[in-house]
Amino acid sequence: xxxxxGVALTGWLLKNELRLWWRKTTGVKHFWIWMVVLWLFLAFVxxxxxxxxSPVRLATAEAELPAEAxxxxxxxWLLGFVFAFNQSVGESVxxxxxxxxxxxxxxxxxxxxxxxxxxxxxxxxxxxFSFCMVVVPASLLAVFLGFSELLGLYPTLVxxxxxxxxxxxxxxxxxxxxxxxxxxxxxxxxxxxxxxxMIVLSFQVPNFLLSSGVDLSNFWDxxxxxxxxxxFLGIDSWIWFPARAMLLDGASVGLTLGxxxxxxxxxxxxxxxxxxxxxxxxxxxxxxxxxGKNATLRDGFVWVVLxxxxxxxxxxxxxxxxxxxxxxxxxxxxxxxxQGEGGSNPLLDLGxxxxxxxxxxxxxxxxxxxxxxxxxxxxxxxLKASPAASAxxxxxxxxxxxxxxxxxxxxxIAALIWQGYNWFPAVVAAxxxxxxxxxxxxxxxxxxxxxELFRQRKLGxxxxxxxxxxxxxxxAWVSLGSALYAGSxxxxxxxxxxIAVLLSLGYWRGRxxxxxxxx
Amino acid sequence: xAAALELRSLSKRFGTFCAVDQLSLSVxxxxxxxxxxxxxxxxxxxxxxxxxxxxxxGGDALVWGSSITNSPRKAKQRLAYVPxxxxxxxxxxxxxxxxxxxxxxxxxxxKAQPHAQSLLKQLGLWAVRSDFTExxxxxxxxxxxxxxxxxxxxxxIMLDEPLNGLDAAAARLVKTMLIDYVRQGNSVILTTHVxxxxxxxxxxxxxxxxxxxxxxxxxxxxxxxxxxAGGTLESVFLELIDQSDRIDxxxxxxx
Numbered sequence: 100x101x102x103x104x105g106v107a108l109t110g111w112l113l114k115n116e117l118r119l120w121w122r123k124t125t126g127v128k129h130f131w132i133w134m135v136v137l138w139l140f141l142a143f144v145x146x147x148x149x150x151x152x153s154p155v156r157l158a159t160a161e162a163e164l165p166a167e168a169x170x171x172x173x174x175x176w177l178l179g180f181v182f183a184f185n186q187s188v189g190e191s192v193x194x195x196x197x198x199x200x201x202x203x204x205x206x207x208x209x210x211x212x213x214x215x216x217x218x219x220x221x222x223x224x225x226x227x228f229s230f231c232m233v234v235v236p237a238s239l240l241a242v243f244l245g246f247s248e249l250l251g252l253y254p255t256l257v258x259x260x261x262x263x264x265x266x267x268x269x270x271x272x273x274x275x276x277x278x279x280x281x282x283x284x285x286x287x288x289x290x291x292x293x294x295x296x297m298i299v300l301s302f303q304v305p306n307f308l309l310s311s312g313v314d315l316s317n318f319w320d321x322x323x324x325x326x327x328x329x330x331f332l333g334i335d336s337w338i339w340f341p342a343r344a345m346l347l348d349g350a351s352v353g354l355t356l357g358x359x360x361x362x363x364x365x366x367x368x369x370x371x372x373x374x375x376x377x378x379x380x381x382x383x384x385x386x387x388x389x390x391g392k393n394a395t396l397r398d399g400f401v402w403v404v405l406x407x408x409x410x411x412x413x414x415x416x417x418x419x420x421x422x423x424x425x426x427x428x429x430x431x432x433x434x435x436x437x438q439g440e441g442g443s444n445p446l447l448d449l450g451x452x453x454x455x456x457x458x459x460x461x462x463x464x465x466x467x468x469x470x471x472x473x474x475x476x477x478x479x480x481x482l483k484a485s486p487a488a489s490a491x492x493x494x495x496x497x498x499x500x501x502x503x504x505x506x507x508x509x510x511x512i513a514a515l516i517w518q519g520y521n522w523f524p525a526v527v528a529a530x531x532x533x534x535x536x537x538x539x540x541x542x543x544x545x546x547x548x549x550x551e552l553f554r555q556r557k558l559g560x561x562x563x564x565x566x567x568x569x570x571x572x573x574x575a576w577v578s579l580g581s582a583l584y585a586g587s588x589x590x591x592x593x594x595x596x597x598i599a600v601l602l603s604l605g606y607w608r609g610r611x612x613x614x615x616x617x618x
Numbered sequence: 619x620a621a622a623l624e625l626r627s628l629s630k631r632f633g634t635f636c637a638v639d640q641l642s643l644s645v646x647x648x649x650x651x652x653x654x655x656x657x658x659x660x661x662x663x664x665x666x667x668x669x670x671x672x673x674x675x676g677g678d679a680l681v682w683g684s685s686i687t688n689s690p691r692k693a694k695q696r697l698a699y700v701p702x703x704x705x706x707x708x709x710x711x712x713x714x715x716x717x718x719x720x721x722x723x724x725x726x727x728x729k730a731q732p733h734a735q736s737l738l739k740q741l742g743l744w745a746v747r748s749d750f751t752e753x754x755x756x757x758x759x760x761x762x763x764x765x766x767x768x769x770x771x772x773x774x775i776m777l778d779e780p781l782n783g784l785d786a787a788a789a790r791l792v793k794t795m796l797i798d799y800v801r802q803g804n805s806v807i808l809t810t811h812v813x814x815x816x817x818x819x820x821x822x823x824x825x826x827x828x829x830x831x832x833x834x835x836x837x838x839x840x841x842x843x844x845x846x847a848g849g850t851l852e853s854v855f856l857e858l859i860d861q862s863d864r865i866d867x868x869x870x871x872x873x
Contacts, residue, residue, distance in 0.1 A: 394711065394713035394714065394717070394747070395727075395731065396713065396716070396717040396720065396727040396730050396731045396734060397717060397721075397727055398726055398727040398728075399721065400721050400722070400724055402721075403717060403718055403720075403721025403722075404718075404721065404722075406714075406717075406718075407707070407710065407714070407717075407718045407721075410709065410710060410714060411707060411709045411710070414709035414750070415709065477705075477706070477707050477708065478705035478706060478707060480669075480671050480699075480701060480705050481705040481719070481722070481766070482722070483669075483670060483671050484669045484670060484671060484694060484697070484698075484699045485694060485719075485722035485723060486690075486691040486692075486694040486695045486722070486723060486724075487722050488691070617671075
């Protein structure tokens with residue numbers, strides 16, 4: 100090994116990394132079927148475009164992209180960067196901390212720089228591969244339409260992946276030092292949720308400002324002056340070089356690749372230094388939790404089980420983020436209900452809106468919390484070895500998941516009652532949807548390790564029929580709530596029958612499959 | 619007086635593999651029983667069946683006279699099982715964990731509270747009572763799992779490799795606790811690969827090989843059986859396993 104050059108060593112390590120990545124990727128259930136379906140779909144889309152857009156192709160054969168395409172490219176670059184960064188952080192947690200093979204590698208004669216270079220390239224490659232699903236068909240289409248300069252997508256993507264992999268690894272290092280390796284992934288998910296929410300809310304900012312009568316003319320004037328050609332933000336400004344690289348501008352492509360490579364090289368150096376200084380040891384240090392010094396034990400089986408579930412929930416950052424997300428969605432609804440705008444605006448019947456929003460929110464939150472309580476049980480053997488009846492324990496766990504959901508919906512229900520809306524349909528629909536979701540989750544539960552609680556649920560281990568019913572259940576309750584609200588007897592009966600059929604089928608299927616939970 | 623544990627032809631198969639084969643034995647009250655065997659001999663499977671975590675394919679296990687298949691709640695009420703991987707909740711503190719375990723066994727808080735505090739102090743976990751168990755070392759987790767087993771004062775404790783991950787002082791402490799517990803008339807069954815520990819602690823020893831009990835009794839009984847008079851448990855154990863394997867081979871050749 101000592102005779103090998105650095106490049107050969109890096110290649111050898113990269114081969115190993117890619118092998119691990121390939122096995123993980125192809126290990127997903129029905130991977131090859133999905134791949135065939137995807138490529139058939141892409142081929143269909145491409146052939147459809149070829150024949151369906153022949154006139155467009157002929158029309159655009161000699162056309163050139165307008166200068167304003169740069170703004171679109173800049174927007175796409177920003178969107179891609181956010182997505183790639185999020186993915187890079189997730190991958191970085193795995194390759195730097197979760198996989199646990201760095202000690203083995205760093206103790207070997209392989210230079211640390213080669214090891215971290217390969218890790219970085221691997222993270223960048225994973226991101227690049229996930230982008231390819233979109234970029235490959237898009238670039239083929241661009242070539243087909245005669246815009247071959249859009250092949251600049253590829254070097255731009257390489258640059259984005261290298262930069263986000265670098266930043267992702269450095270940020271991961273900080274986050275892991277701060278909250279520990281296990282929490283880092285969850286924190287990233289929370290940040291991702293938060294960023295998504297902010298993006299959605301940011302679209303409402305102009306509406307809000309306009310409706311509030313704020314004078315934005317000065318700001319717009321300033322922005323326009325900055326965007327004039329020759330200005331700092333002008334279309335010919337150097338700062339847009341990453342977007343210009345997307346349009347295959349030679350100098351910009353060179354600059355993009357050069358800058359991203361330099362950032363990657365610096366990251367490799369920083370990572371090596373950080374690990375030599377003992378990052379792994381420092382993240383393994385114990386953090387002391389506050390409180391609990393004078394804990395008094397509580398009495399009663401029911402109370403003890405409920406308390407244990409709530410403690411686990413409120414200390415689980417991902418669950419907190421889920422609840423917080425629902426709160427963010429419930430608050431505007433409650434605020435609108437308290438304003439009583441439904442009465443003044445016949446187009447916005449808030450009673451009807453509540454009949455749709457509350458069952459969905461309740462169902463979704465009940466699903467997440469029941470999933471965490473039932474599938475995420477960390478000491479299933481302890482429960483089974485105890486004299487407590489399994490059925491009783493599961494019902495209590497469901498109750499522990501449902502009580503926070505109902506408490507969360509309570510302000511909206513109170514507002515409905517306060518404003519004199521017909522609150523009964525919304526309450527029935529919300530309660531039914533939450534309880535229904537909870538039972539479908541029970542019947543469709545699989546044990547999941549606590550650390551992988553929100554990673555494995557999408558791997559298709561659950562029953563397809565039950566999953567379909569689980570998704571349909573909130574719709575059925577929305578239908579019942581709306582029918583009750585509208586006073587339609589026929590639709591009320593129809594919805595109730597639909598719900599009864601769904602629940603009966605779910606119960607039957609759950610019984611037929613048997614419980615996979617170990618308690 | 620009923621035996622603390624009585625196994626009657628207990629059997630378990632996993633597909634074609636016979637993990638436990640017609641296992642019968644009896645553990646008297648006030649006895650520390652060591653269950654020995656090579657990896658895959660069926661020790662953990664047996665304990666898991668007794669704890670009600672696995673359904674036996676045949677036979678029964680009686681805990682202080684209560685059948686684990688016919689009256690599991692009654693049997694479990696008098697039983698504690700500590701697996702080799704501690705069963706803890708990462709997001710709970712030690713006292714919260716003990717509160718939960720006491721609740722599962724319906725122990726009143728007034729009784730569990732002083733007991734929990736005393737156990738945590740005794741096991742050296744009092745100083746870390748504010749920490750979540752996810753921050754604990756392997757040994758600390760093992761000690762807390764042990765406290766969870768003691769909190770409901772079972773009459774039979776089954777421990778799978780209880781000394782795994784414990785430092786010398788903690789291992790000594792745990793051994794002392796178990797011996798004291800047995801002296802109070804309770805029974806302890808433990809599996810271990812550290813034969814010195816079994817030799818020094820256990821009054822009765824059972825040796826499993828390929829799911830069958832090939833020898834049981836005191837160390838002297840086993841010595842006599844193996845023909846290793848004055849031998850250590852290690853030499854006795856290896857000889858008995860060897861004898862059992864030879865018999866199996868001969869039977870296989872005859873077939």
